[in-house]
Amino acid sequence: xxxxxxxxxxxxxxxxxxxxxxxxxxxxxxxxxxxxxxxxxxxxxxxxxxxxxxxxxxxxxxxxxxxxxxxxxxxxxxxxxxxxxxxxxxxxxxxxxxxxxxxxxxxxxxxx
Amino acid sequence: xxxxxxxxxxxxxxxxxxxxxxxxxxxxxxxxxxxxxxxxxxxxxxxxxxxxxxxxxxxxxxxxxxxxxxxxxxxxxxxxxxxxxxxxxxxxxxxxxxxxxxxxxxxxxxxxxxxxx
Numbered sequence: 001x002x003x004x005x006x007x008x009x010x011x012x013x014x015x016x017x018x019x020x021x022x023x024x025x026x027x028x029x030x031x032x033x034x035x036x037x038x039x040x041x042x043x044x045x046x047x048x049x050x051x052x053x054x055x056x057x058x059x060x061x062x063x064x065x066x067x068x069x070x071x072x073x074x075x076x077x078x079x080x081x082x083x084x085x086x087x088x089x090x091x092x093x094x095x096x097x098x099x100x101x102x103x104x105x106x107x108x109x110x111x112x
Numbered sequence: 113x114x115x116x117x118x119x120x121x122x123x124x125x126x127x128x129x130x131x132x133x134x135x136x137x138x139x140x141x142x143x144x145x146x147x148x149x150x151x152x153x154x155x156x157x158x159x160x161x162x163x164x165x166x167x168x169x170x171x172x173x174x175x176x177x178x179x180x181x182x183x184x185x186x187x188x189x190x191x192x193x194x195x196x197x198x199x200x201x202x203x204x205x206x207x208x209x210x211x212x213x214x215x216x217x218x219x220x221x222x223x224x225x226x227x228x229x
Contacts, residue, residue: 004155031215042116042201042221043156048214056214090155094215100146101215103155 002026004104006091012110018079021107025072025093031055032074033101034066037088046089049074081111115139116204118220126228131189133223135202138183142204146217147176147187150199159200160187192227199224 005024013019025032034046045058049068066076072093078085088108092101117136125131133147143164148156162169162176162185169176175188189196203217 033215035219040221042118043203043217043219045216045218048216050213055212056216058216092155100158100161101217103148103157105153105155108153 006104010108020077023074023091029093031094033092035090086111116218116220118223122224124226125192128191131192133187135185141206144205146203148201194227197227
């Protein structure tokens, strides 16, 4: 059974550019969440989607956005990149409420 | 305001001995707690969880203890093995019903465990 797939694995962008990250959840999982991990900051919640609807949003600026498609695949977009956006972006999916997350391996974004 | 705190950035233990990782939280609305293990360049892997109605949960070498009055939980690994060397994250979740079904987790900053052979 395939796990949570995130593409690309690594990405280098320039300040001011925008980036789109993709996440394919485990087949049958309808909930997808995104987290940002930076050195020394742990994992910080970005947003959560269920059945194409944003169910919850973390405390990030409006430059961070996301969406979920009818096949449960999700994308997140960061516009006007800043150096501080360099991080590991993790996607997680869950089968049903309370079943717990399975995380993908993440996309390592470096902004130069 | 950090709602979940792991005050020890690192911990080093000898193989075969007990590893104890600690976590404190401030939000009394949290009702479910989890521990994740993370290797470099990989996503976090779920280890063990505990509901707020329990004070202990065991799974093989891993035991999680919850002290609700102290808002403190700990993860015990016995015996510790070199393969346990990783970063361990404590996470907490509020009641999903009151959160509109959201499973949002609040994570600590992690403790890097090194198990020496």
